[in-house]
Amino acid sequence: MKCDEIRKWLSAYADDELTTEQQKLVEQHLKECADCRNRLTEYKAVSQRLGILQAEPSLSNFTRSVMLKIKEPSKKRYAWSVKRSLFVAVPLVIVLAVVGSLFVMKPFVTPEKVMAKAYAATEATKSYRITHSNSVRISGMTTWMNEYSMDIEYASETEYHIKLYSSEGYHPHSEAELIVLGDKIYKQESTSPTTTFTALSSMMQFLLNETINGHLPLYLPSKEATLNELDSLVSVKKLPSEKIDGVKCLHYRANLDMEKYLAESKVKIPQIYGLDPDDPSTHKILQDYEDFWRPQQIIMELWIGEDDYLVRQSITVIQPAPDSNLISSRISRSVSHLFDFNQQIVIQPPLDITGQLLPGWSITER
Amino acid sequence: MEETAVIASIKAGNVDAFTEIVESYQIPIVRYLYRLVGDEDIARDLAQDTFIQAYKGIKNTSRDLQLRPWLFKIATNNTRQYYRRKRILNFIPFVDHRTPEIPSQYRTKDIEENIDVRAALRKVPLNIRTCLVLHFVEGFKYREIASALGIKEDAVRMRVARGKDMFRHAYGGRRTQ
Numbered sequence: 001m002k003c004d005e006i007r008k009w010l011s012a013y014a015d016d017e018l019t020t021e022q023q024k025l026v027e028q029h030l031k032e033c034a035d036c037r038n039r040l041t042e043y044k045a046v047s048q049r050l051g052i053l054q055a056e057p058s059l060s061n062f063t064r065s066v067m068l069k070i071k072e073p074s075k076k077r078y079a080w081s082v083k084r085s086l087f088v089a090v091p092l093v094i095v096l097a098v099v100g101s102l103f104v105m106k107p108f109v110t111p112e113k114v115m116a117k118a119y120a121a122t123e124a125t126k127s128y129r130i131t132h133s134n135s136v137r138i139s140g141m142t143t144w145m146n147e148y149s150m151d152i153e154y155a156s157e158t159e160y161h162i163k164l165y166s167s168e169g170y171h172p173h174s175e176a177e178l179i180v181l182g183d184k185i186y187k188q189e190s191t192s193p194t195t196t197f198t199a200l201s202s203m204m205q206f207l208l209n210e211t212i213n214g215h216l217p218l219y220l221p222s223k224e225a226t227l228n229e230l231d232s233l234v235s236v237k238k239l240p241s242e243k244i245d246g247v248k249c250l251h252y253r254a255n256l257d258m259e260k261y262l263a264e265s266k267v268k269i270p271q272i273y274g275l276d277p278d279d280p281s282t283h284k285i286l287q288d289y290e291d292f293w294r295p296q297q298i299i300m301e302l303w304i305g306e307d308d309y310l311v312r313q314s315i316t317v318i319q320p321a322p323d324s325n326l327i328s329s330r331i332s333r334s335v336s337h338l339f340d341f342n343q344q345i346v347i348q349p350p351l352d353i354t355g356q357l358l359p360g361w362s363i364t365e366r
Numbered sequence: 367m368e369e370t371a372v373i374a375s376i377k378a379g380n381v382d383a384f385t386e387i388v389e390s391y392q393i394p395i396v397r398y399l400y401r402l403v404g405d406e407d408i409a410r411d412l413a414q415d416t417f418i419q420a421y422k423g424i425k426n427t428s429r430d431l432q433l434r435p436w437l438f439k440i441a442t443n444n445t446r447q448y449y450r451r452k453r454i455l456n457f458i459p460f461v462d463h464r465t466p467e468i469p470s471q472y473r474t475k476d477i478e479e480n481i482d483v484r485a486a487l488r489k490v491p492l493n494i495r496t497c498l499v500l501h502f503v504e505g506f507k508y509r510e511i512a513s514a515l516g517i518k519e520d521a522v523r524m525r526v527a528r529g530k531d532m533f534r535h536a537y538g539g540r541r542t543q
Contacts, residue, residue: 008527010527011523011526011527011530012508012523012526012527015501015508015526017507017508017523042530042534043530045534046502046530046533046534046537047502049479049483049533049537050483050487050498050499050502050503050533051502051503052479052480052483053397053401053480053483053484053487053499053502053503054397054503055397056393056397057393057396057397057400057406057409059392059393059396059410062388062392062396062410062413062414063385063388063389063392065414066388066392066414066417066418067381067382067384067385067388069414069418070381070384070417070418070421071381322407330481
């Protein structure tokens with residue numbers, strides 16, 4: 001048989017959808033024809049690739065919401081009878097009265113006021129520690145993959161210690177450390193010899209470049225980052241209070257104002273990277289940056305100490321905005337935990353008693 | 367309970383019995399819709415409509431109803447309608463090539479592969495994409511696809527073969543970019 005006759009069957013053959021007779025004919029031809037064998041391999045690759053889409057979507061409460069819809073008799077929502085609205089109105093008045101009396105007992109604090117106080121409290125912080133971890137999930141998959149974590153100690157704005165870890169299982173475990181003491185920047189990396197994917201070292205390089213330019217790295221969790229965020233929150237919603245480190249915290253969810261965030265970044269990026277704002281290549285970089293961020297949505301949750309207004313925990317979720325039509329639905333989630341506010345933190349240089357650099361460390365002066 | 371018994375029970379007026387059907391089919395139906403439309407929330411909405419329509423329609427089905435292909439048929443129709451609505455509402459063509467660039471240092475092979483596969487799949491026209499997803503993701507035989515979509519088995523065979531070539535082309539194009 002000729003190739004073009006076999007070709008009609010080849011795809012079905014790869015899918016095991018031929019009759020035994022047809023199968024035999026195809027197999028006979030395959031023995032003699034390398035072209036068709038190659039085509040078959042390609043077909044099998046397609047099935048393997050599409051197979052990765054078998055991951056199960058995450059579903060919560062789906063059955064319940066369907067059953068509610070099914071049981072709910074279809075009603076005209078706005079044509080309420082007087083009787084019915086009374087059923088609503090009377091309890092509503094009672095609820096309002098109870099809620100109102102609570103306000104009398106405790107002065108009503110608007111989220112704006114809390115954020116303003118949190119801003120002031122954060123600004124006044126001198127030293128603190130942060131643990132931070134970042135995970136990603138492809139929308140439709142249920143599992144989060146941890147990308148990296150970091151521990152940071154800030155003794156002051158010019159003295160800090162960052163320890164980065166890439167997670168086990170995701171890519172080979174590796175660690176990197178950066179110690180900044182005034183003009184001296186110490187660096188250490190220990191990547192496993194099998195590492196082919198060097199996310200961590202490129203991140204490290206990124207941090208290092210920014211640090212050398214004399215700025216706190218833009219994406220590093222820090223007091224500055226927290227201030228920026230507190231300043232750009234919109235549609236803030238109050239959630240039930242929760243304890244963090246045994247401290248009762250006000251709990252909010254909000255969106256980050258993307259327009260504001262982009263407008264500020266456009267000013268900051270050229271400054272941080274020393275780019276000429278009038279250069280066409282800078283425009284290109286900023287445009288790419290904007291194209292990446294505009295269809296995204298940043299949702300934040302904040303836990304703010306009820307008495308001292310210090311931000312003790314924050315969760316940031318970056319995901320495609322609902323109206324963005326992005327196919328690459330990568331959701332990233334990072335958790336920052338802040339503690340040891342204004343404790344005495346001493347950052348030691350990585351030197352031995354004779355003043356020599358410890359093995360694995362290098363030093364850069366800015 | 368056997369599926370046929372569940373269906374009989376629903377027909378007899380036991381609404382709660384439908385819970386079992388939603389429970390057993392929600393994952394494949396939502397996944398199928400998600401692979402077709404590429405958006406989790408839209409997929410959930412379409413799946414919800416699918417089950418509600420199924421509930422309404424199940425009373426009038428014959429005794430030898432094949433539930434699985436029937437549900438997928440409703441889901442497919444909903445997807446078609448969704449795209450029709452979208453076409454009417456959207457004068458701007460649906461741009462699906464604009465994958466945001468994830469900074470390369472944060473990418474891994476798995477994530478990239480998943481993104482590339484999904485993007486390539488979206489380049490395949492809907493009527494062919496349905497066949498690819500039903501076969502390779504949901505594990506339908508050609509015969510079952512034919513019954514779910516109300517087309518001939520030969521048509522399924524042709525669509526799957528064409529779909530593979532289109533997918534291969536789109537995927538190769540992305541990979542060599």
